[in-house]
Amino acid sequence: MKHFLIIGGFALSGSALAFTNVGQFVGNLSDGFETDSNYGQNGNIGVNTLSAFGGAAFFNGTTTGYPGMWVINPNGGAGWLLGANGSAMANTGQQALGFFNNDKGSVSLTFNSTVTSFGGYWETCDQGYGNLNAYFYDINGTMIGTDSWVQTGNAYQWRGWADAGGIKTVVLQGNAAPVLDDMQANTAAVPEPASMAALGLGVAALLRRRAKKA
Numbered sequence: 663m664k665h666f667l668i669i670g671g672f673a674l675s676g677s678a679l680a681f682t683n684v685g686q687f688v689g690n691l692s693d694g695f696e697t698d699s700n701y702g703q704n705g706n707i708g709v710n711t712l713s714a715f716g717g718a719a720f721f722n723g724t725t726t727g728y729p730g731m732w733v734i735n736p737n738g739g740a741g742w743l744l745g746a747n748g749s750a751m752a753n754t755g756q757q758a759l760g761f762f763n764n765d766k767g768s769v770s771l772t773f774n775s776t777v778t779s780f781g782g783y784w785e786t787c788d789q790g791y792g793n794l795n796a797y798f799y800d801i802n803g804t805m806i807g808t809d810s811w812v813q814t815g816n817a818y819q820w821r822g823w824a825d826a827g828g829i830k831t832v833v834l835q836g837n838a839a840p841v842l843d844d845m846q847a848n849t850a851a852v853p854e855p856a857s858m859a860a861l862g863l864g865v866a867a868l869l870r871r872r873a874k875k876a
Contacts, residue, residue: 681798681807681825684779689846691715691777695757700735708732708762715847718774721759725767732760734841742841746788748816753783753843760841761834765791768835775849776801776830781822782845786813786837794837798823801830812837822846 693715708729712721723730734742734750735757742750742760752758761769771780786794789812798807806825813819818841823829828850834840 681823683809684781684822684824686820687779687781687822687846687848689777689779689781689848691718691845691847691849693845694753694755694843695733695759696755698733698757698759700733700738700740700757712759714771714845715773718849719771719847721769721771723761723767723769725761725763725769727766728762730762730767730769732762734758734760742839744785744787744816744839744841745791747785747813750785750816750841753818755843758841758843760839762839764794764835764840765838768833770834771832773830773847776828777847778826778828778850779822779824780829780832780845780847781820783818783843784813784821785816785818785841786811787839788812789814791838792836794840795835796823797833797835798825798829799831799833800825800828803831810836818843 698712708731710723710730712731712733714721721731732740732742734740734752736742736749736751737756742758744750750758750760784794791812793810793812796809797805800806806827806829807823809821809823811821
């Protein structure tokens with residue numbers, strides 16, 4: 663049986679915390695990889711862990727054979743090939759983040775605290791490399807949503823997601839070497855269970871007082 667809490671005439675239940683795609687937004691967290699060291703691609707060394715959003719999150723690569731991530735600076739000679747989609751540039755600024763060999767492993771982005779929305783500008787390899795698959799998990803490690811896409815042509819496209827219950831981890835798999843730039847996120851403010859219970863008791867007490875006055 664679902665449990666409902668009535669607040670100001672609205673019934674809240676698990677179904678209210680829906681995972682959904684969202685359009686472009688500017689979050690209170692952002693990262694365009696401009697301050698990261700440029701690891702390049704052509705003979706240089708990539709990394710399997712990378713701090714993001716000023717330390718509010720981190721990437722972890724579990725790909726096989728190659729490092730999971732490469733901060734690219736195309737104007738500095740570190741290109742990033744996307745198959746028939748050409749060579750990726752940065753969406754803005756000079757740098758972007760390439761994920762290598764996601765078709766042979768995965769890269770995860772884990773936030774220190776849950777966020778209510780996350781997104782960024784993406785490019786993928788051509789359709790011959792398959793879709794880029796994203797899996798979203800809450801603070802308990804429960805999957806709350808998925809998305810899958812592949813792009814045609816050499817142009818960044820926005821892709822964003824939201825869940826009022828909070829996104830803790832995003833896992834990327836599939837497309838061989840996608841690129842991400844200009845990430846955005848909004849930190850979550852989800853009440854603790856005890857706080858929700860106290861709020862419910864306060865509402866109940868207010869209703870009793872009103873009933874007595876009537």
